[in-house]
Structures are given as C-alpha cells and as structure tokens.
Amino acid sequence: MDRYKLIKEVGDGTFGSVWRAINKQTGEVVAIKKMKKKYYSWDECINLREVKSLRRMNHPNIVKLKEVIRENDILYFVFEYMECNLYQLMKDRQKLFAEADIRNWCFQVFQGLSYMHQRGYFHRDLKPENLLVSKDIIKIADFGLAREVNSSPPFTEYVSTRWYRAPEVLLQSYVYTSKVDMWAMGAIMAELLSLRPIFPGASEADEIYKICSVIGTPTEETWLEGLNLANTINYQFPQLPGVPLSSLMPSASEDAINLIERLCSWDPCSRPTAAEVLQHPFFQSCFYVPPSLRPKPSVARTPPPVGPRGSFEHQSVKRHPVSLANAKPFNSYVSPKSNAAFGSGVQRKLEMANQDGTRNTKPVRSSVRDSKYRPPGKKSPHKAAAASLNKNRVTRSVSETADKLANMTIGATGSRRHSVSVVGQHQQLKPPAMKAGWVGETRDMFLRPTQPTTNAYSRKVAG
Numbered sequence: 001m002d003r004y005k006l007i008k009e010v011g012d013g014t015f016g017s018v019w020r021a022i023n024k025q026t027g028e029v030v031a032i033k034k035m036k037k038k039y040y041s042w043d044e045c046i047n048l049r050e051v052k053s054l055r056r057m058n059h060p061n062i063v064k065l066k067e068v069i070r071e072n073d074i075l076y077f078v079f080e081y082m083e084c085n086l087y088q089l090m091k092d093r094q095k096l097f098a099e100a101d102i103r104n105w106c107f108q109v110f111q112g113l114s115y116m117h118q119r120g121y122f123h124r125d126l127k128p129e130n131l132l133v134s135k136d137i138i139k140i141a142d143f144g145l146a147r148e149v150n151s152s153p154p155f156t157e158y159v160s161t162r163w164y165r166a167p168e169v170l171l172q173s174y175v176y177t178s179k180v181d182m183w184a185m186g187a188i189m190a191e192l193l194s195l196r197p198i199f200p201g202a203s204e205a206d207e208i209y210k211i212c213s214v215i216g217t218p219t220e221e222t223w224l225e226g227l228n229l230a231n232t233i234n235y236q237f238p239q240l241p242g243v244p245l246s247s248l249m250p251s252a253s254e255d256a257i258n259l260i261e262r263l264c265s266w267d268p269c270s271r272p273t274a275a276e277v278l279q280h281p282f283f284q285s286c287f288y289v290p291p292s293l294r295p296k297p298s299v300a301r302t303p304p305p306v307g308p309r310g311s312f313e314h315q316s317v318k319r320h321p322v323s324l325a326n327a328k329p330f331n332s333y334v335s336p337k338s339n340a341a342f343g344s345g346v347q348r349k350l351e352m353a354n355q356d357g358t359r360n361t362k363p364v365r366s367s368v369r370d371s372k373y374r375p376p377g378k379k380s381p382h383k384a385a386a387a388s389l390n391k392n393r394v395t396r397s398v399s400e401t402a403d404k405l406a407n408m409t410i411g412a413t414g415s416r417r418h419s420v421s422v423v424g425q426h427q428q429l430k431p432p433a434m435k436a437g438w439v440g441e442t443r444d445m446f447l448r449p450t451q452p453t454t455n456a457y458s459r460k461v462a463g
C-alpha cells in the first residue's frame with residue numbers, strides 16, 4: 001500500500017470503505033476499497049466473489065479491478081476511479097434528466113449486463129449506488145454478490161437491496177436467474193425517469209405491496225409460478241389493480257415506459273434478456289461498438305465511449321447494429337397495461353417499522369426530496385455511497401475467452417503483504433471451489449403485509 005496515497009473517503013459500504021487514492025509512481029487516480037473484515041490468508045481472499053467474478057470481467061461498462069493487496073491482514077481492492085454514482089447524481093437533483101442521457105446510461109449498463117450474463121454471471125445487487133459514472137461513461141460496480149448463472153440453486157445466502165429486489169427473490173424462490181438484474185434495471189430506469197424510487201418498500205412485505213400497487217397483483221396469466229411460490233410460504237398478495245406507469249413518469253416516452261413494463265414483469269421469463277433489451281425501440285438511436293473495434297488506450301482510465309455520444313465521438317469506429325442470435329424482436333411487444341383504467345395512484349406507508357431485521361433500516365421519508373432518496377440499507381444519511389448488503393463472492397468462468405481476459409497474477413511481497421494484479425498480467429489463478437457465505441436476512445417478518453397510508457406517487461415530480 002506504500003505505493004498509494006489515500007486522498008479522501010468516497011464511499012462507505014457494508015463491507016468496505018472506498019477511498020480516492022493516487023498511485024505515487026504513476027500518478028494514476030484509483031479507488032481503493034478497504035475491506036472491513038480481516039483476511040488471514042490469501043486463500044480466503046481469492047475465494048471472494050468480488051475477486052473471482054471481477055477478475056474475469058473486461059468490459060468498458062464494468063468497473064475494472066486493477067489490483068488486490070493484502071497487507072497486515074487487511075484486504076484492499078484497487079479499482080479504476082469513477083467520479084460518482086447514480087444515486088449521488090439523483091439525490092439532490094431538482095430537474096428531471098433528459099431522456100437521452102438516461103438512454104445513454106442504460107444502454108451502456110445493458111451492454112455491461114449482456115456481457116456479464118453471457119459469460120455466466122449475474123450481479124444480484126444492481127442499484128443506483130452500484131452504477132458508477134464518470135462523464136458520459138457508466139460502469140457496473142460492486143460484485144460482492146455476483147453469482148454464476150450456472151451455479152446450482154438453492155441460492156440461500158443472497159439478500160439484495162430491497163427496493164430493487166425482484167419478486168421471485170422476495171417470495172423466497174431458491175431458483176432465480178440473471179432476470180433479477182433485469183428487474184433491478186427496470187426499477188432503476190423508472191427512478192432515473194422520475195427521480196423517485198418506484199418500489200420504495202419499507203419492509204419485504206411492504207416491498208411486495210408497493211410492487212402490486214404499481215404493476216397490479218399477479219394473476220395465473222401473468223405469474224402462475226409466483227402464485228405457487230406465495231402459496232408455499234402461505235403469503236397472500238394484496239389485491240391491487242396497479243397504475244399506468246405513464247402516470248408515475250408523465251414525461252417519459254412510450255418506448256421508455258414499454259421497456260420498464262417489460263423489465264418489471266412479475267414473471268422472470270417475461271422479462272427480456274439484456275441482449276434483447278439492446279434491441280428495444282427505446283435504444284433505436286443507440287448503436288453498439290463491439291469490443292474488438294474499440295480503441296484500446298494504454299492507460300484505460302477513461303474507457304472508449306459506448307453509446308450514442310461515444311459512438312459519434314469515435315467516428316473512425318464502424319457503426320455496428322446489435323446483432324444477437326437469440327434476441328427476440330421488440331416490435332412484437334404490445335403495451336401490456338391492461339390496468340390503465342385503474343390509474344388512481346399508488347399508496348404507500350410512510351411510517352413503516354423496520355421489519356427487515358439486520359438490514360435496510362432506513363424508513364421511507366415523506367417529503368418529496370427525502371422520499372426520493374434514502375435507499376434502504378444506508379447507514380448514514382450523510383454517506384451517500386453507503387449501502388446495504390453482503391459482499392464478497394464468487395464465480396466460475398464459462399468460456400475460455402473469459403480466462404484469457406482474466407489475466408491475474410499473485411505477487412507475494414513478503415509474508416504479510418501480497419498483491420494480485422489484475423491488469424496486464426499473464427499468470428492465472430486456478431479458480432477455486434465456489435465459496436458461498438453470507439448472512440441471511442430476517443425472514444420471520446416477511447409475511448406481514450403492511451398497510452399503506454399515503455399516496456406518494458400521486459405527487460408530481462418537479463420537472
């Protein structure tokens with residue numbers, strides 16, 4: 001760690017504090033995540049999901065892990081530095097974002113997700129705090145919960161941030177898929193468009209209530225499996241008609257609304273894949289620059305732009321439409337809102353007891369500005385980047401190319417200090433057996449639906 005000078009703490013998560021730092025030798029600005037837990041051996045470190053998954057990811061929209069250092073039993077992750085996260089961009093903002101900006105961000109995130117899902121991983125904890133922004137570039141960060149798509153259920157140890165948690169996870173399904181990331185992206189897109197969380201549940205039960213309030217109670221037609229799941233745990237959905245999403249995001253385009261409706265479908269099978277989303281009409285003006293055609297900067301601090309603006313800036317880069325073999329065309333989509341007639345607004349509970357036990361302790365607040373942004377799991381209102389969950393996880397590569405990209409070396413620099421360099425190294429770590437490990441969430445409160453008291457979404461967001 002002597003090589004780095006810590007400048008300022010920029011984030012305090014559940015599992016580590018994140019610092020802006022400078023590499024004294026190169027002058028490069030980096031983000032260093034100092035893990036709170038002590039690590040007494042390298043084996044423990046290299047089994048962490050964050051290490052195992054991130055070392056295999058090499059994509060302009062996935063934050064790059066450059067180095068892993070263990071010194072005096074403390075573990076440090078050295079990442080490329082990003083200026084801020086999406087939560088920070090939204091929280092004090094009074095004016096809605098231009099849809100073009102949202103499109104640009106989302107297009108990039110879906111490209112990162114498409115890459116990740118196709119390589120066999122899903123993130124499981126997508127939320128605005130985990131989407132890092134520097135200028136026009138956005139990257140997916142925090143792989144503490146990442147899991148292999150093909151790893152075997154049951155996935156018992158997983159708890160994602162409540163507001164972005166997919167219904168199948170809320171209903172305690174042990175078999176969920178990368179579609180949990182698609183749900184989270186629908187919720188994030190809606191939040192970007194309205195500057196308010198769309199499903200701000202104050203407990204797990206309230207989370208389901210909020211979802212029903214917006215998209216309507218699931219039926220045998222929309223999610224038979226969900227009804228079965230609910231039966232299994234003896235849960236009764238509140239019977240609510242839902243509202244047209246356009247009433248919550250009056251300024252959003254039809255395409256944006258349609259995409260969010262698709263992403264926030266009860267049935268995971270009805271949600272599009274990330275690859276399919278890239279072909280949705282919402283992204284019609286965007287085009288994809290394949291990694292092979294992207295310029296490779298020697299210092300990859302500012303990656304090549306991806307998305308509409310980036311593509312225009314790099315005019316030498318050939319224009320390539322997204323072409324994905326299994327992608328289903330979106331023009332077959334019809335607006336699914338059969339419940340448009342019930343646009344009576346969404347109710348929510350403001351003074352909700354914390355029913356989640358160990359996490360997600362922040363109550364939903366009632367003022368427009370507060371209720372917009374106090375994501376669950378925040379430890380301190382002053383720490384915008386703090387958050388929920390469990391971290392430190394796993395993965396296994398499903399493709400040989402993934403391993404080529406991983407290129408990771410362990411460099412021991414003394415018995416108490418080791419570092420794993422992820423960039424530009426050539427020796428690979430043997431993927432160790434997957435280590436689960438986490439922290440269950442208090443489940444016993446789950447079956448207590450909460451009563452809504454007010455109608456938060458009926459307020460118009462200042463434009």
Ligand SMILES: Nc1ncnc2c1ncn2[C@@H]1O[C@H](COP(=O)(O)OP(=O)(O)OP(=O)(O)O)[C@@H](O)[C@H]1O
Nearest residue numbers: 011013014015016018031079082129142385387388
């Ligand atoms: N590469 C980076 N560049 C700049 N800031 C970063 C970077 N990585 C993380 N941060 C900041 O630190 C915060 C916490 O990081 P991270 O989510 O990785 O920690 P965590 O302990 O896993 O948090 P959580 O409680 O959300 O699980 C982020 O929300 C972000 O604001």
